[in-house]
Amino acid sequence: MTLHLDHVTLTYPDGDRRLTALDDVSLTAEPGTLTAVVGPSGSGKSSLLAVAATLIRPDAGRVLLDGRDLAPLSRSETAKVRREQIGIVFQSSNLLASLTAVDQLVLITHLAGGDLAAGRRRALDLLAAVGLVAQADKRPSELSGGQRQRVTIARGLMNEPSLLLVDEPTSALDRERGEAVLRLIRELTTDRGLTTVLVTHDHDHLASADEVVEIVDGRTRQLANR
Numbered sequence: 514m515t516l517h518l519d520h521v522t523l524t525y526p527d528g529d530r531r532l533t534a535l536d537d538v539s540l541t542a543e544p545g546t547l548t549a550v551v552g553p554s555g556s557g558k559s560s561l562l563a564v565a566a567t568l569i570r571p572d573a574g575r576v577l578l579d580g581r582d583l584a585p586l587s588r589s590e591t592a593k594v595r596r597e598q599i600g601i602v603f604q605s606s607n608l609l610a611s612l613t614a615v616d617q618l619v620l621i622t623h624l625a626g627g628d629l630a631a632g633r634r635r636a637l638d639l640l641a642a643v644g645l646v647a648q649a650d651k652r653p654s655e656l657s658g659g660q661r662q663r664v665t666i667a668r669g670l671m672n673e674p675s676l677l678l679v680d681e682p683t684s685a686l687d688r689e690r691g692e693a694v695l696r697l698i699r700e701l702t703t704d705r706g707l708t709t710v711l712v713t714h715d716h717d718h719l720a721s722a723d724e725v726v727e728i729v730d731g732r733t734r735q736l737a738n739r
């Protein structure tokens with residue numbers, strides 16, 4: 514699915530004025546490609562993902578998925594788009610301490626009212642895809658940081674999304690584990706034809722991106738287009 518942000522401006526309340534987090538941002542991301550978003554802390558990277566994820570409506574500009582403008586949709590309609598088409602792997606999307614890895618994923622099926630046996634099969638397939646078959650029955654406290662990160666990525670794929678939005682997936686990992694997570698996201702993007710937008714602070718990750726967008730003070734510029 515093609516994601517298009519068209520002249521998006523987003524502000525937040527800031528005392529008695531507004532803080533501009535995204536300032537006339539445009540971006541297009543195509544299926545099977547990985548778009549990396551880089552920039553200093555506070556520059557608007559997570560805000561950009563939240564707008565793309567339909568979690569926040571912009572003040573101005575449009576968000577289009579395969580050319581469909583999301584603005585006229587109601588909250589419940591955008592929730593449906595999220596549930597069915599968008600994989601969200603944000604720093605705030607923590608694992609639940611009491612659930613095993615496989616159950617973190619099956620919970621998504623449960624919340625969507627889906628078939629639990631089918632959900633469990635899909636969960637085990639995804640855990641296999643991220644290299645965690647042997648950890649399926651482990652709880653977060655029994656997993657390493659890299660393994661937990663891979664569980665959150667697998668969970669983000671449970672709904673078979675076409676758009677995958679990932680916010681700094683390697684921030685808590687050492688270099689080697691971070692590279693492994695990045696390789697995994699790159700492979701999933703190519704193999705499943707995902708439209709992936711990945712926020713990262715690690716410039717080593719840019720080599721595996723198809724597009725690199727830098728954002729500074731809410732304004733974007735294209736760094737590379739390979």
Ligand SMILES: Nc1ncnc2c1ncn2[C@@H]1O[C@H](COP(=O)(O)OP(=O)(O)O)[C@@H](O)[C@H]1O
Pocket residue numbers: 525526532533534552553554555556557558559560561
């Ligand atoms: N919910 C919010 N309310 C008010 N200001 C916010 C909120 N979220 C982010 N901001 C502000 O918007 C700007 C961009 O934040 P963010 O998108 O989180 O940047 P980044 O992810 O690049 O660090 C920052 O100045 C931040 O303080």
Ligand SMILES: [Mg+2]
Pocket residue numbers: 558559560680
């Ligand atoms: Mg952020």
